[in-house]
Amino acid sequence: MTVPGTSALRPDQEARLGIPASPVDAAVSDQLSLARLLALFLVPGALVTLAFVALAPVVEALGFPPIVALLVAIVGILVPFELGVVLWAGRGTGSMLGAISYRRPMRLRTWLWLVPTLILAAFVGFGLGS
Numbered sequence: 070m071t072v073p074g075t076s077a078l079r080p081d082q083e084a085r086l087g088i089p090a091s092p093v094d095a096a097v098s099d100q101l102s103l104a105r106l107l108a109l110f111l112v113p114g115a116l117v118t119l120a121f122v123a124l125a126p127v128v129e130a131l132g133f134p135p136i137v138a139l140l141v142a143i144v145g146i147l148v149p150f151e152l153g154v155v156l157w158a159g160r161g162t163g164s165m166l167g168a169i170s171y172r173r174p175m176r177l178r179t180w181l182w183l184v185p186t187l188i189l190a191a192f193v194g195f196g197l198g199s
Contacts, residue, residue, distance in 0.1 A: 113150050117142045 101109070120142035128138040159167035166172065175183075 109154065113147055116146050116150065120146045 117139075121139050124138035124141055125135045128141070129135060155168055156165060159165060159169070162168070
């Protein structure tokens with residue numbers, strides 16, 4: 070059984086035969102160093118933490134709960150940082166989201182059961198946590 074988009078040949082054999090490498094093969098072969106992996110894991114959280122610590126007193130002085138500072142840090146720091154990482158990883162693929170290999174749309178039937186199930190799970194989770 071072969072998976073579509075894969076080959077039984079090694080990458081060096083494909084290159085000799087002139088078979089272009091698929092984006093999935095390129096993603097698998099580009100392993101991150103331990104330092105880069107740790108940086109991608111720790112830096113976003115550290116930046117959000119610093120922003121929260123800086124914003125929390127200001128937000129509380131304005132009369133808002135401290136969670137607002139966290140939400141501002143997430144929207145202002147974490148989301149742009151993570152989007153930048155994804156766009157940077159997809160550079161040179163011909164698509165802005167080339168780093169995301171599995172982008173097949175879900176069927177409507179799947180949406181119709183998945184969304185209500187997740188909403189129900191969220192309510193149950195918040196109810197149990199209170």
